[in-house]
Amino acid sequence: MTEVTRHLAKWVVDSKFADIPASVRQSGVRSLLNWMGCAVGGSRHETIDRAIAALKPFSGPGQSSILGRTEKFDVLHAALINGMSSHVFDFDDTHLKTIIHPAGPIASAVVAMAEHRPTTGAELLHAFILGVEVECRIGNAVYPAHYDIGWHITGTAGVFGAAAAAGKLLGLDEQKMIWALGIAGTQSSGFREMFGTMCKSFHPGAAARNGIAAAHLAEQGFTSSNRVLEAPRGFAHVMSTARDFNEITGGLGEVWETALNSYKPFACGIVIHPSIDGCIQLRNEHGLKPDDIARVDLRVDPLVLELTGKKTPQTGLEGKFSVYHSCAAAIIHGAAGEKEYGDAVVRDATVIALRDKVDAVAQDDIAEDEAFIKITLRDGSVLNKHVEHAIGSLERPMDDKALVAKFDDLARDVLPVERADALRELCWKVESLKDAADLARAAVVVK
Amino acid sequence: MTEVTRHLAKWVVDSKFADIPASVRQSGVRSLLNWMGCAVGGSRHETIDRAIAALKPFSGPGQSSILGRTEKFDVLHAALINGMSSHVFDFDDTHLKTIIHPAGPIASAVVAMAEHRPTTGAELLHAFILGVEVECRIGNAVYPAHYDIGWHITGTAGVFGAAAAAGKLLGLDEQKMIWALGIAGTQSSGFREMFGTMCKSFHPGAAARNGIAAAHLAEQGFTSSNRVLEAPRGFAHVMSTARDFNEITGGLGEVWETALNSYKPFACGIVIHPSIDGCIQLRNEHGLKPDDIARVDLRVDPLVLELTGKKTPQTGLEGKFSVYHSCAAAIIHGAAGEKEYGDAVVRDATVIALRDKVDAVAQDDIAEDEAFIKITLRDGSVLNKHVEHAIGSLERPMDDKALVAKFDDLARDVLPVERADALRELCWKVESLKDAADLARAAVVVK
Numbered sequence: 001m002t003e004v005t006r007h008l009a010k011w012v013v014d015s016k017f018a019d020i021p022a023s024v025r026q027s028g029v030r031s032l033l034n035w036m037g038c039a040v041g042g043s044r045h046e047t048i049d050r051a052i053a054a055l056k057p058f059s060g061p062g063q064s065s066i067l068g069r070t071e072k073f074d075v076l077h078a079a080l081i082n083g084m085s086s087h088v089f090d091f092d093d094t095h096l097k098t099i100i101h102p103a104g105p106i107a108s109a110v111v112a113m114a115e116h117r118p119t120t121g122a123e124l125l126h127a128f129i130l131g132v133e134v135e136c137r138i139g140n141a142v143y144p145a146h147y148d149i150g151w152h153i154t155g156t157a158g159v160f161g162a163a164a165a166a167g168k169l170l171g172l173d174e175q176k177m178i179w180a181l182g183i184a185g186t187q188s189s190g191f192r193e194m195f196g197t198m199c200k201s202f203h204p205g206a207a208a209r210n211g212i213a214a215a216h217l218a219e220q221g222f223t224s225s226n227r228v229l230e231a232p233r234g235f236a237h238v239m240s241t242a243r244d245f246n247e248i249t250g251g252l253g254e255v256w257e258t259a260l261n262s263y264k265p266f267a268c269g270i271v272i273h274p275s276i277d278g279c280i281q282l283r284n285e286h287g288l289k290p291d292d293i294a295r296v297d298l299r300v301d302p303l304v305l306e307l308t309g310k311k312t313p314q315t316g317l318e319g320k321f322s323v324y325h326s327c328a329a330a331i332i333h334g335a336a337g338e339k340e341y342g343d344a345v346v347r348d349a350t351v352i353a354l355r356d357k358v359d360a361v362a363q364d365d366i367a368e369d370e371a372f373i374k375i376t377l378r379d380g381s382v383l384n385k386h387v388e389h390a391i392g393s394l395e396r397p398m399d400d401k402a403l404v405a406k407f408d409d410l411a412r413d414v415l416p417v418e419r420a421d422a423l424r425e426l427c428w429k430v431e432s433l434k435d436a437a438d439l440a441r442a443a444v445v446v447k
Numbered sequence: 448m449t450e451v452t453r454h455l456a457k458w459v460v461d462s463k464f465a466d467i468p469a470s471v472r473q474s475g476v477r478s479l480l481n482w483m484g485c486a487v488g489g490s491r492h493e494t495i496d497r498a499i500a501a502l503k504p505f506s507g508p509g510q511s512s513i514l515g516r517t518e519k520f521d522v523l524h525a526a527l528i529n530g531m532s533s534h535v536f537d538f539d540d541t542h543l544k545t546i547i548h549p550a551g552p553i554a555s556a557v558v559a560m561a562e563h564r565p566t567t568g569a570e571l572l573h574a575f576i577l578g579v580e581v582e583c584r585i586g587n588a589v590y591p592a593h594y595d596i597g598w599h600i601t602g603t604a605g606v607f608g609a610a611a612a613a614g615k616l617l618g619l620d621e622q623k624m625i626w627a628l629g630i631a632g633t634q635s636s637g638f639r640e641m642f643g644t645m646c647k648s649f650h651p652g653a654a655a656r657n658g659i660a661a662a663h664l665a666e667q668g669f670t671s672s673n674r675v676l677e678a679p680r681g682f683a684h685v686m687s688t689a690r691d692f693n694e695i696t697g698g699l700g701e702v703w704e705t706a707l708n709s710y711k712p713f714a715c716g717i718v719i720h721p722s723i724d725g726c727i728q729l730r731n732e733h734g735l736k737p738d739d740i741a742r743v744d745l746r747v748d749p750l751v752l753e754l755t756g757k758k759t760p761q762t763g764l765e766g767k768f769s770v771y772h773s774c775a776a777a778i779i780h781g782a783a784g785e786k787e788y789g790d791a792v793v794r795d796a797t798v799i800a801l802r803d804k805v806d807a808v809a810q811d812d813i814a815e816d817e818a819f820i821k822i823t824l825r826d827g828s829v830l831n832k833h834v835e836h837a838i839g840s841l842e843r844p845m846d847d848k849a850l851v852a853k854f855d856d857l858a859r860d861v862l863p864v865e866r867a868d869a870l871r872e873l874c875w876k877v878e879s880l881k882d883a884a885d886l887a888r889a890a891v892v893v894k
Contacts, residue, residue: 047669054667055660058521060505074505150680152633186599186646187653189636193680197670199633206634213502220501222494223645225638233597233640 004230007249008134009177012164015253017126024256025431028129030400033407033427034093034263035103036067039086040423040443041338041410043068047088047198051081051205064112065440068414070447075116076209079162083108083205087154089338090200090320091267091410095260096394098139098153102261104204105158106131106165109212113169114436121433127168129258131211134181135161136257138229140247146240147192155190155203156239162211163218170219182224183214185235265392265402266336268320271303274371274390275323275360276330282375282385283331290332290350292377295357298323299372302362309360319346328354337409369393415445451677454696455581456624459611462700464573471703472878475576477847480854480874481540481710482550483514486533487870487890488785488857490515494535494645498528498652511559512887515861517894522563523656526609530555530652534601536785537647537767538714538857542707543841545586545600549708551651552605553578553612556659560616561883568880574615576705578658581628582608583704585676587694593687594639602637602650603686609658610665617666629671630661632682712839712849713783715767718750721818721837722770722807723777729822729832730778737779737797739824742804745770746819749809756807766793775801784856816840862892 020028042048043066052071060074067082083104086092092101110127113119139146139157147153163184167177187210190203218224228234229248236243266276275298282288298304300323310322319325319341328351329340345351366372373385389395391402398406404424411420423442430439467475489495490513499518507521514529530551533539539548557574560566586593586604594600610631614624634657637650665671675681676695683690713723722745729735745751747770757769766772766788775798776787792798813819816837822830836842838849845853851871858867870889877886 050667050669051664054663054669058507058510058523058660058663060507060521063505074507076505150685182641182644183646183649186638186641186650187634187636189634191633191672191675191678191680191682191685193672193675193678193685194629194633197629197672199630199669199671202630202669203633213505216501216505217498220497222497222501222649225640225644225646228638228640231638231640233638235638238597238638238640 002230004245004248005178005181005227006174008229009181010174011252012130012134012168013172013174013177015126015130017122019253020126020129021256024129024259025125027259027261028125028132029428029430030403031093031103031132031258031261032107032125032128032430033424034403035086035107036423036427036439036443037407037410038089038092039082040068040414042085042088043414045085045088047201048081048085050198051084064115065444067440067443068445070445075112076212079108079112079208079212080205082112083208084201087201087204089267091264091338093261093263094270095136095139095257096262097260098136098143099147100136100139100157101154101204102132102135102161104154105162105207105211106135108205108208109162109166110169111440113166113212115440119169119436121430121436123169124436125430127165130168131161131165132258132261133256134164137248140257141245142236142240142243145242149241150192151239152190152192152194152200152203155207156188158204158207159184159188159211162208163214166212166215167218170215172215172218176218178226179222179224180215180218182226182228183217183222184211185228186224187214188235188239260394262392262394263398263403263406265398265406266326267338267341268326268336269308271301271368272308272323272326273392274369274387275300275304275373276326276336277390278371278373278385278387279327279330280334282373282383283334286383288331288375290354293331293354293357294376294378295359296327297374297376298327298358298360299363299366300360301366301368301370302364303368305360305362313346316341316343316346323360324355324358325351327358335409337406338413339409449677451692451695452625452628452674453621455676456628457621458699459577459581459615460619460621460624462573462577464569466700467573467576468703471576471706472572474706474708475572475579476875476877477850478540478550478579478705478708479554479572479575479877480871481850482533482554483870483874483886483890484854484857485536485539486529487515487861489532489535490861492532492535494648495528495532497645498531511562512891514887514890515892517892522559523659526555526559526655526659527652529559530655531648534648534651536714538711538785540708540710541717542583542586542704543709544707545583545590546594547583547586547604548601548651549579549582551601552609552654552658553582555652555655556609556613557616558887560613560659562887566616566883568877568883570616571883572877574612577615578608578612579705579708580703581611584695587704588692589683589687589690592689596688597639598686599637599639599641599647599650602654603635605651605654606631606635606658609655610661613659613662614665617662619662619665623665625673626669626671627662627665629673629675630664630669631658632675633671634661635682635686707841709839709841710845710850710853712845712853713773714785714788715773715783716754718748718815719755719770719773720839721816721834722747722751722820723773723783724838725818725820725832725834726774726777727781729820729830730781733830735778735822737801740778740801740804741823741825742806743774744821744823745774745805745807746810746813747807748813748815748817749811750815752807752809760793763788763790763793770807771802771805772798774805782856784853785860786856
């Protein structure tokens with residue numbers, strides 16, 4: 001395959017919205033809704049406060065909204081900040097084949113651009129889906145070798161997707177789309193070493209910003225390599241030890257990565273999800289109250305204790321690394337959203353009392369998305385639940401109702417209920433919006 | 448070495464201007480002068496026109512000047528554009544150990560910042576030298592493995608240097624300097640695949656911009672890894688197959704990479720420099736005129752013909768890849784600056800006539816910076832010159848007079864002579880400037 005970049009660029013340029021199957025469009029809408037909830041919900045994080053304090057002096061005209069807040073920045077900075085907000089809780093979407101969080105780089109780009117230049121909702125959704133395809137296909141081509149080296153693939157692959165989406169909105173021709181991918185690719189960056197620091201959420205934001213800039217530069221005739229993906233000194237050789245270009249060009253328009261996107265129901269590392277899922281199911285089936293419970297016994301994949309074995313978390317962030325806290329809070333509150341990982345909940349006496357009754361044992365023959373939960377009540381009775389596939393997995397995806405509950409939980413924490421509800425409805429009907437800028441306008445705090 | 452990043456950051460934070468030997472400061476001044484000439488001279492290139500057209504709509508307030516032009520952009524965008532201008536002719540400085548072009552990422556950062564916040568000339572020069580040290584030492588640690596993979600080391604190492612220089616101007620403490628290096632490092636990027644396209648000069652510009660942003664983010668407490676250089680998933684492992692951290696931390700404050708900077712006397716690939724040098728020497732020693740010459744015979748390193756063997760160049764750019772044109776133009780004009788690579792000179796009948804009399808033979812035992820030139824005159828007499836080390840090499844550096852001639856040639860092409868001369872004098876006395884913003888203000892075109 002000698003013309004991988006051209007092949008991909010041509011597909012993006014030639015794509016018509018009508019070519020995209022309805023089910024894929026609906027997957028796109030769900031991804032966008034989930035992203036919007038995460039971005040609005042994460043917008044008050046101190047990561048965002050600090051980024052805004054640092055970059056505000058350099059922002060251009062107030063072209064685009066900072067979601068969940070009052071500020072307006074230029075398109076590039078707005079995309080950067082919104083991309084950070086959407087990832088800062090680690091609660092956004094996951095393309096499970098590559099661990100890419102697809103929406104951050106792409107949605108942040110197209111939503112910010114839509115406020116600056118007339119864009120219909122269908123155009124936005126179309127560009128978003130194409131961007132996700134470009135991003136995830138490039139990820140597929142180099143995963144896992146690329147990730148194993150230490151690259152944060154959401155940033156490194158995301159910048160290509162953002163450029164493709166931005167270029168689609170700008171109506172670039174084939175040559176300029178190739179250049180946009182090239183200008184984007186030569187900015188591809190982001191180390192996994194940054195996990196656990198504010199730089200992690202910087203990566204999807206920077207990918208969005210750099211992708212938009214790449215498309216605008218290409219629009220003006222700013223040249224680049226025609227072979228950024230496949231050249232011996234291009235992306236797939238320089239940034240990976242293995243590669244399969246057929247993952248990029250094979251089945252374009254037939255196999256859709258957007259349809260494989262998944263969503264986290266719980267605001268913590270995915271390995272605890274089966275345990276939380278089982279606890280919430282038992283709670284709801286039996287109307288459990290904390291006082292009823294004598295002990296909770298979990299049998300889990302070994303990774304659970306390795307990654308989330310913290311017995312006595314002191315802060316909300318530490319709570320995310322405690323399977324004990326997670327299950328206790330889930331039984332008491334019936335959820336494990338961002339709120340259940342607040343400092344107050346982690347320090348709550350009732351939660352701590354139940355947490356101390358949770359025991360977990362690792363078993364090699366249990367899968368990562370599997371768990372066995374046994375709850376022994378004070379009256380001696382025993383409740384069992386075997387979670388074969390946690391909610392949020394591809395085998396048991398979150399349904400629209402669950403996505404709405406997650407969105408509401410996140411958005412209502414930041415926006416008044418009526419505004420959060422209106423924003424949710426705009427997301428659902430994005431395909432029919434005459435002006436896609438309505439999305440961002442509905443997502444801000446009115447002074 | 449477990450704390451490479453901290454060690455380097457601490458050195459930058461603790462450095463006092465008085466610690467820098469006078470000869471190193473003078474090397475810094477020469478680097479700055481050479482950079483300024485290149486940036487002003489390159490500012491009218493279509494690469495710059497296109498970048499400005501694309502990015503102007505997103506620029507913030509007019510905080511900093513675009514050198515050689517009339518526009519003012521925000522600090523970040525000004526650094527980006529000026530960094531591109533300074534590299535677009537491939538005529539800027541070279542750290543020969545790593546092929547880094549040191550000044551682009553660093554000078555573009557500090558000169559743009561100096562217009563936004565009060566900075567003395569000594570502070571600017573100090574930050575510039577520290578930035579070059581950080582950049583070149585990180586380069587030394589991973590060269591040549593890192594470069595051989597396909598990374599454009601000026602961009603990848605430059606972003607660290609830009610962050611260090613910007614952080615020094617902001618007065619960051621040790622922790623924040625570490626974060627600045629981390630935020631910069633996780634943006635490290637740029638493929639050699641982009642050589643020959645406009646993206647090549649984008650790399651130093653982006654490094655300057657991203658380094659400044661990194662320092663400002665760190666100033667606001669935006670966190671990053673403490674170990675971006677040495678961590679298993681950090682820069683030196685992810686982006687190189689070999690590394691020597693002692694190159695970063697060994698002899699800090701004793702060995703100065705700034706003093707090893709070199710400058711191109713001729714606006715073309717360095718392999719032709721010995722031939723041009725010898726031709727100009729013979730011309731000046733003997734007052735040669737083109738009509739006197741029967742033939743020119745060169746014996747050169749094989750790379751010369753491989754890289755610059757174009758017999759009949761049609762454009763200025765092609766002229767840079769023709770040892771024949773280069774020698775002919777040099778004999779006629781006594782120089783091989785940007786002007787001698789203009790389309791008009793390449794198409795000039797006198798130049799073409801002499802070009803056709805130039806013959807070049809490759810010899811394996813001739814070094815890259817060596818050449819033998821034999822000019823046979825119409826009267827049968829023969830002139831010989833053996834260039835052991837070309838002008839511009841470390842063994843035979845350009846003296847101040849040659850640097851001035853180069854600067855004047857570049858700057859006077861864009862600025863009125865009096866303004867170009869005044870700018871040159873400001874560069875020479877940068878150390879004593881009360882307000883380093885004078886530099887940028889002197890380098891713009893007054894409407």
